[in-house]
Amino acid sequence: MFPQRLQPGSFVKLLHHPHDLPAFELIHCNGRRCWVRQQAWGSAVFWEVSRLSITADAS
Numbered sequence: 686m687f688p689q690r691l692q693p694g695s696f697v698k699l700l701h702h703p704h705d706l707p708a709f710e711l712i713h714c715n716g717r718r719c720w721v722r723q724q725a726w727g728s729a730v731f732w733e734v735s736r737l738s739i740t741a742d743a744s
Contacts, residue, residue: 691742697721698741699734711739 691697696708699721709721712731719739722731 691739695742697739700738700740702740 691711693711693713695711697711698708707723709732710724712720712722714736717736719734719736720731721734722728
């Protein structure tokens with residue numbers, strides 16, 4: 686189930702998130718889609734994921 690009201694900048698994990706992969710930073714959500722990134726990717730690189738694939742606030 687999707688965590689309630691995560692703010693941009695929150696760190697989240699995804700379904701089947703490997704234990705050795707750092708949490709993703711949540712950029713923003715719009716409807717059923719969210720955009721996340723790894724800090725090492727830089728601010729111009731992000732990944733669009735289903736809102737339902739976000740499983741936990743990792744902070």
